[in-house]
Amino acid sequence: MKAFINLLVQRGLVVNLISVFLLAIGIYATISINREAFPDVNMDQIMVSTVYPGASPKEVELLVITPIEQELRSLDGIDKMISMSFPGSGRITLEVDPDAKNRSQITNDISLAVSRAKLPSELPFDPIVTEIEGSIIPIIRLAISAPISDLKLKRLSNDIKDDLLTIKGVAKITILGDRKAEIRIEVDPEKLNREHVSIIDIQNAVRGWNINAPGGDITTEDGQKVVRIAGELYSAEDAGNLVLRTNASGDTLRVKDVANVVESLSIPRMTYDVGGKPGISMLVLKKSDADIINTVDRIHDYINNISQKYGEDVTISSFQDFSKFTRMRLGVLTSNGKVGLILVFISLILFLRFSVAMMATIGLPIIFMSGLFMLYMSGITLNLISMMGFIMVLGMLVDDAILIGENITYHMEKGMAPKVAAVHGAMELMGPVTASILTTIAAFVPMMFMSGIIGKFVIAIPIVVIMMLALSWLESFFLLPSHVAHFTNPNKHPKERAWLIALDTVYSKVLTIALKFRWITVGLSVAVLVFALSLAKTMPFQLFPPAGVDEFMVRVTADPGTSLKAMRNQLRVIDKALRQNLTAEHVQATLITAGEIAMDLGDPLTQRGSRYGQIRAIYTPAVSRPDHNVMDEMYAAEHIITAQFPELEIAFTAIQPGPPLGRALEAEINSDSEEKSNTAARRLIAFLNDVKGVTSIDSGLKRGDDEIHVVMDRELATYAGVDLATASSIVRAASGGLVVSYIHKGSEEVDITIRYPESDKGGLDILKSIQIPNRRDGLVPLSRVAHFEVKEGFTTIRHKDAIKIINVTADIDSDKITSKALNTLVQENQNEWLGDLTDKVNVNYGGEEEKNNESARSLALAFM
Structure with missing residues (x-):
């Protein structure tokens, strides 16, 4: 090592060229490195989504979700399986073991398992398996x-x-x-009855004539020809002109004679508005x-x-x-670098001779640029997290240079030749400086072994810090000695500074006393350490504090039976009232969604249905409004809005920055009885209502829309020549629309759908008057072979690992309570709020606290 340092000191020009080269590759990296808001994190999630139009959540659960779950349960490499059954659709989210080998094979196994499940033939398409890509x-x-x-x-x-x-x-x-285009055949019930035509007749006409199929090859006098059967429809006009019936006298009944055929958009299950406008x-x-x-x-x-x-x-x-976050953090990094460089030089010049201060300061951009190049070569992007690592380590980079540079000049002042002093001064501090850097590195190494989503999110911080400290060590021992040796005049001694002499005198006296009474000094140090540790236990722990919140969500639930149109109008009214209570110059936009409540894909209380809706208020980045607090404004708006709309269930939820951690409290309740689970959930909600600082309590206890059950009398239906399959198709057309075929317009697929008029859709009277074709070519009113029962419907049905659960969630006001304190309070008092259900239900806890604990445990193990 000494020989190599001596070689570099003797070759000053080479060292200077190396320094210039490092600056050059750093500039190249600055231009070439990719910048982004957040790091590329593999979420370890695979989603299975399916659509079953017109089905209730219970039907989706029994006929779609449960069969798929049974096939998935036997697969290896899956940590957790969460499923949700909504009206007309379902979703299964699979959390893959992050340590599992051959991830692509797991995805293939899941696809094969889903394909093995026995599902209803009425599904418009097979379930879709999607890997959540963090890239x-x-x-x-x-x-x-x-x-x-x-x-x-x-x-x-x-x-x-x-x-x-x-x-x-x-x-x-x-x-x-985005809504799918469709050719809508909107039938007129009166004309259907008058012309003695059923929906099945229209369906058969569309399917029978919308054909474009190969017919094989034939040989003609002109050679071999390809035969095609061409009858494909191209427009709504073509569909309207389809013949339903004709006779010898030339009378023709077409689809357009009993229906209004138009090209339109499908009836939406959800609607979206921006700033209150469609x-x-x-x-x-x-x-x-x-x-x-x-x-x-x-x-x-x-x-x-x-x-x-x-x-x-x-x-x-x-x-x-999102690029604004990156631009602003880059601005902070650049300004910190500039200001830091100036402050470092000023600080050094106060205590060290000019040449040492200058060489140590010049080393800072060399280290920084080398670090950027290493970051670029390692494939890590310049994002909010990696830039945080740069900002954290910025002040540590000159520590080694100060010690080594000062030691070299000390030996010069004692009479050593500059080059000899450079080698001797560097080697003399090789052990202490290396040990000092290794202890700092050791403090950051455990962060590299944090598990869970948090560990993946912050791993760039220890990588950047360790890499920069290593580069600082290399620069201090291999480049700095040469610079100091060649740019320091050993014959020029700095003038003595009176204030520095006075400071040295005071320090010497204090040090003498501390060494004289060394046991008292050690005792005081231990006492301070113990006192600090005792304070740490009482300090609230919050990994991602809400100070940088730039977004919040308003969850709105109306009464069962509320139509999507009515819900959309209601949300627009709430949105207008909300924007009047927000600081306009800080709000970028408000997004209104009618038909769904979901914070993100992993929200345990996702709700779908016409009576649900949400408003997302999106603010400008926090750094652009230093005197404005989103949380304070959200709480004030919540108080006003909930009082203004007492007939609605309204809850405000802040959307935390950083990785998706979930809600402050997420409790999952299950038992052998749905009634017991529901009772336990209600008791937990009552307990949470009495806890100060708890907000936005929600649960899966919401009632669904009422359901009309069409119950056919088998004997009457058989006597009338009516079968259930035919009746089911016609009822589906009357209530939700029946997709019978499709056409292509360029790359766009356009459905051909038979519907009843929107004003009549869903009405009990129209259901009763529906005519069902029988085997004798007659039409039988549905009311003659069936009766109708109105029953309370289900809301979203949730499973965890194929077991039905009830979720209870809550958010917090972090000024009053932390998620850790809330979870501890709930768990310590679990027997109290469960009462006689203590041994009859199971309660598991997840969300933010679960992910924090997972990462904290892995961090503690790494430290040990």
Whole structure:
């Protein structure tokens, strides 16, 4: 080691060239490294989603979710399985063991298991298996509006989507408010009865004539020809002209004679508004290797020129620009670097000679640029987390240089030749400085072994800190000695400074006393340590505090039976009232969703149905409003809004920055009886209501919409020649629409759907008057062979590992209580609030506290 340091000291020009080279590759890395808001984190989640139009949550559970769960339970490599059954759809989220080998094989095994499940033939398509990709990251939201019809706006949004996908760096576009185009055959019940025509007749006509199929090959005089059977429909007009019946006299009955046939959009299950106005919202996601700032800049360039392509009436507004977070953190890093460099130099020049101060300061950009290059080569992006690591380590980088540089000049002042002093001074401190750096590195190493989503999220911090400390060590021992030796004049001694001499005198006296009474000094040090540890136990622990909250959500639940249209109108009224109570210049947008409540894909209390809705208030980044607190404004707005709309169930929830941790409290209750589980959930809710600081208590106890059960009399139906399968198809058309075929328009698939008029849909009278074709070519009113029962419906049905559970969740006011304190309080008093159900129900706890504990345990084990 000594020989190598001596070689570098003797070759000053080589060292200078190395320094310039390190600065150059650092500049290259600065230009080339990808910047993004958050790191690329594998979520270890696979989702199975399915659609079963018109089915109740109970039917989705029994006929779709449970069969799939039974096939999935036997698979290896799955830690947790959470399923939700909604009206008309279902979802299973699988958490994969992060230590499992051959991840792609697990995904294939899941797909095969799903394909083995015996599912209803009425499903419009097979369940979709999707791996949640952390590499495809949201970067910006766009809202599209234009004074045109919904169908034209949908086609326009598709064109804009295609344009955006051609932009370099854009990976995917998710459209909210996108509805599938359909050719809608809206039947007239009176005309159907008058003409003695059933929906089955229309269905058979569409399916029988919408055909474009190969017919084989034949040989003609001109050679071999390919035969095709061409009858495919191309428009609503073609569908309306289909013949249902004709006779010898030429009388023809067409579909358009008993129905209104139009090209339209499908009836939505959810609606989306931006700022209280209808429109289409797009979420743009970038590729894993794309730079967020450059990609967003290209998107803004496209938006600024949109009118040239689509006209002045088309407007696109952008909000929730995630590149702003990256730009601001880069600004902090750059400004901290500049200010830090100046402050370091000023601090050094106060205590050290000018040459040492200058060489130590010059080492800072060399280390920093080398670190950027190493980061670039290792594949880590410049994101909010890795930049935090740079900011944390910035002040530590000159410590080694100060010690070694000062020691070298000390030996010069004692008469050593500069080059000899450089080698001797560096080698003399090799052990102490190396030990000092290793102890600092040892403090950060355990962070690399944190497990769970938090561990994956913050791993860039220890990597950056350790890498920069290692580079600091290398620069201090291999570059700095040469710089000091060649740029320090040993014959020029710095003037003595009176204030420094006085400080040295005071320090010497204090040190003498401390050494004289060394046991008292050690005792006081231990006492301070014990006192600090005792204080640490009482300090509230919150891994991701709410200080940087930029978004909150308003959950709204109306009475059962509320239509989607009524819910949308109600949400618009609430949104208007909400925006009046928010600081307008700090709010980027409010997003309204009618038909669903969901914070994210992992929200345990996701609700779907026409009586549910939510409003997301999205603010500008926190650093742009230093004197404004979202939490304070949210609590004030919650008090006003809940009082203004007492007939609705309204809850406000802050959306925390950082990795998805879940709610402050998430309790999962199960037992051998649904009644016991429900009772336990109610008791927990009552307990939480008495805890100060607990907010937004929610549960899975919500009642679903009423269900009309059509119960056919088998004997009467058989006598009348009516079968259940035919009746089921016609009832589905009357209540939710029946997709009977489809056509292609370019790359777009357009369904052909038979529906009853919207004003009549779902009415009990229209159900009773439905005519069912029998085997004798007659029509039988449904009311003659069936009776109707109105029953209370189910809301979302949840399973964990194929066991039915009831969720109870709550948020907190972090100024009054922490998630750890709340979970401890609930668990310590569990026997009290469960009462006589203590041994009859099981309660498991998850959410934020579970993930915090998982990461804290792994961190503690790593320290040990």
